[in-house]
Amino acid sequence: MKRYRNGEIWDFEQEVSGEMGGGQKLILGLDGGTTNTVCICMPIIPFTPNHHSPDPPPVYARAVAGCSNHNSVGEIAARETLEQVMAEALSKSGSTRTAVRAVCLAVSGVNHPTDQQRILDWLSFCCFGFDPVHLLSILRDIFPSDVEFFVENDSVAALASGTMGKLHGCVLISGTGTIAYGYTEDGREARASGAGPILGDWGSGYGIAAKALTAVIRASDGRGPQTMLTRTILHELQYSSPDELIGWTYADPSWARIATLVPVVISCAEAGDQVANDILIHAVKELASSVKAVVHRLGLCGKDGNDTFPLVMVGGVLEANRRWDIGKEVISCIAKDFPGMLPIRPKVEPAVGAALLAWNYIIEQSRQDHSEADYN
Template sequence: MHEEYREQEQGSPGSDYRLVAGTDGGQTKTVTVLADLRGRCLGAGFSGPANHITEPGGPERCRRAVREALEGAWRDASRGRREGGMLEDFLVAAAYGMSGGNDAMASIIRSEIRASRGVFVYHDSFTAWMAALAGRPGIVVIGGTGSVAYARNHAGEEAATGGWGHLMGDEGSGYWVAFQALSAATRAQDGRGPATLLVEELPAVVGKRDLSELHGWIYSAAGRPQYAGLAAAVGRAAARGDRVALDLLATAGQHLADLAVTVARKLTWEEKPVLISYVGGLFNSGDPLLSSFRARIEQALGNEARVVAPRLHPVGGALLLALRAAGIEPGEQVLDQLEVTLPRVLERRQAQNPAAAGHS
């Protein structure tokens, strides 16, 4: 589909080639995708995390990360194009959904990126909600490095629950699951707790031989996102039938459901059932987590709520917002385009650069 489109465009170089950029800036990486005004995704670029701006060198890192991801997406979108041109000549609007987004980050991004109709910076809960529900009223639960639920009703009223960070909560997040999994594994290793495959899966997931080697890595090399990434071992152990891992995923699912249930009660809802969707690496852990998530929500809210799969990858939420800023109110046709082309460009680029995959 993308090839087709490029052929068409080359007939009328420049004038019609208008683009929007959407970015998802997480604790692990920054992803930018360029799309045309019909929602066809043309290229993706990746860079490191942009959200640590309070750390030494953080603002410069943020600046570099957003620039790099956009340039990567532009190179990707331009591959095979015969005419040149600068991205700035084509970019109509750019929307950023940033983990830990704040005013300082927004002004860094706006000073670095140029788009004719503007550059817009949002908190990533909002863009994740936009992506998962395509702008329909409802709730999104984010189970990434941290955990939080964000809700928005018909009146545009917002509410959030959770998001206390790794030292005060974030139950059901990658960090929390990794913490519980390491506790279970070390207890098993010592003979203080039930045996579990986590003793081998946790080291394996980062290429270590055993818990002692993992110990060295955790206390010297691993940052918070890398530590949270250890949660992937739980899905692997659960897939092998490990009882400890299965129970842990079920508990994580319940915690994530509790976020949704609590935030659902904070707003009034014109239509029922309230839609509840989800996003983030934890929800890729497999069925045990998702089914306990569904069961807990059903138990608490019955027919008042309905769990729906997310419609778009989080970066799609930023693309929808950029399209809106470009004057396009995205209808079903645009959504369909995004739904088909967004996973395609992301997967293609991740296959080229496996390091760009992973926990978000």
């Protein structure tokens, strides 16, 4: 095990190493999101999970670090952040690296290895800013040689957060962006949407808010019907004229900033505004169509369309918990076509989903080992 620099990050291990002789093996799950990096530490408790009533193993510790894209903070600082957040989670668990059995990182934009070009294209969107191969080599430098590593797309970790780590079913994410991602038990996968705002992710928070802003401009131009959105959005942004929205959108191209207007759109729809209502209905149809496309392509619904499969629902747009409930509408729209769909709203965060991926893999592996042993 090479400790190539900043060895002091791991100094705590000298104090706890005595306690961890016989012990509990652990999994580290990391979620490298766009704003911060979460690391959780979970024990490997071997039990048969019920995928549809997810009560995951307990989380021993949780650590959070800022986002550390090496394109912005430099490679050394990015590696340090990654190392520190893992060290903190282990330290809080009263454990050391020798207890680690597996590490799973969920990073935005990392896709299936067959899609190398896409991985390269998306790299700047990874929180760590490292390509997956580089990430793996960093992890191998930090941990003992018997530790297993997984680097996964954050959509996969989101699916796992609802299915106890089992890669089967579909996940629909709608926050600032949106993506539908599906996995079959025999390892096939498919994606719909998730192509970004230019390429029509209209079910995303950004998409909903951009349509609302457009409706305000159209009403002001005389190209569209008057809408309550004008007054409420201008009030929200403390502007007095729709023309000022032009400057607002140009001033900062951040999609997340635009997506913060979603609650205003929901409020207007709840208050009976037809334009806002139409925007939400359109978003529901878009979100449902992404899921349907994935389910069809993977045949998750079976030949007769009635097979059972989990649909994990993640993200601010789907969790809004408002009277106008986008997530609920999406579910009822999908259920018409696929009565076997089991909607799941995960009880755990994506970092736990990442750990559950590794956990499920290890449990399955040991189960297979036992079966083979029984058979022999």
